[in-house]
Amino acid sequence: MIEGTDIRHLMGRSLELPCGAELKNRLVKSAMSDSLADGEGNPTEAQIRLYERWAKGGVALSIIGEVQGDPRFPEKPGNLVFSADSDLLTLQALARRASVEGAHIWPQLGHAGALSHSAISRPTGPSALQIGDFACAGMSVSDVEQLPQLYARAAMLAKEVGFTGVQIHAGHGFLLSQFLSPLFNRRNDQYGGSIEARARIVVEVIDRVRRAVGPRFPVGIKINSSDQLEGGLTEADALELVAMLDRTSVDLIEVSGGTYFPGAKACTDNVASGPYFVDFSARAKQVTCIPLQATGGFKTGDQVGAALASRAVDAVGLARTMVLNPALANDWLSGQAAAPAFPRFETVPPGGITAWYTMLLTALANGNESRFEVDLSSAIRLYEERDEMRSANWRERFGQA
DSSP states (O other): OOHHHHHHHHHHHOOOTSOOEEESSSSEEOOOOOOOOSSSSSOHHHHHHHHHHHHHOSEEEEEEEEESSSSTSSSTTTTOOTTSSHHHHHHHHHHHHHTTGOEEEEEEEOOOOSSSOSOOOOEEEOOOEEEEEEEEOOOHHHHHHHHHHHHHHHHHHHHHTSSSSSEEEBBTTTTHHHHOTTTTOOOOOOOOOSSHHHHHHHHHHHHHHHHHHOOOOEEEEEEEEEOTTTTSOHHHHHHHHHHHHTTTTOOOEEEEBBOTTTTOOEEEEEEOOSSSHHHHHHTTTOOOOOOOOESSOOOSHHHHHHHHHTSSSSEEEEHHHHHHTTTTTHHHHHHHHHHHHOOOOOOOOTHHHHHHHHHHHHHHTOOOOGGGOHHHHHHHHHHHHHHHHHHHHHHHOOOOO
């Protein structure tokens, strides 16, 4: 057992990234799809308040999940969109208020690809697929070659409006993760085949983003340790990917796992106790000098302290734990190491837990969490009703899918 003072010391150490930027401690609010944008790709006051709460709660870094550079392929209609006609004033307000007290705020730049929300998109991935009820179109070489500039434009906008870094999303089954996965990527050109070829577009995106934002602006990436699906990305391939990333200019590699492929069980719905990806991160440490962040399954300060003490990770990502207590970082750093009380549900309908936490995020954003009493079925209904309403706004703003 690590003593409380030692845990606080480990969590409270600053972390210098390769680009020279500094995280004030080792606690990161990892990306979640908060679905709090206005349905037209712009921040809402509620979303701004939410990230301001986490900043005031003591995190070193918050990452805004699922920020789109192309409105044709969103994960959900509540995503932010970074484009030439974005509402720059509200983006500036979000960046400013979410970076108070020395916190970093990074948008997670993504593209849902084959998992794009079908109500407002025509899902398109690395390869045309038909697996059961799941189907998507395939991308042309020209489509793929446009991706680096798409990510670079979004990253440049993030820098211009005041965000302190960006994260490239290459995990959880979204587009860049799809390229890495043999389950999605069945191409026989330069972007398919070996892990080196499947990772080609990821490396090209990193290189173009770095050229756009310059050498001193943080660029992170989120990857899977495995897809946790038969035929998907394996841990062996993921370790080769980490070795390739070590030769790029990324500043922080976040390790997670699993995918939102229909029918797959999300690792975040696992009821087992304990962090998920520390062992993989320890192996990844052998092939990279880039700082590593593990995200998934951390519920207690002791778990965070043990992972940091092992030197398998340089930072720890917390998502649902920080939804249950947005001031968790300050609490743990001040010695209040109690873990939040996680809810228990007798029956869990598909998507219920994700919907429940998403609606709790909405309550947090509006300061109503003390009055939040929603069961899983009601959470799903509220979540789907809001998506339907925002989908109508999305189609009006960006055009029919």
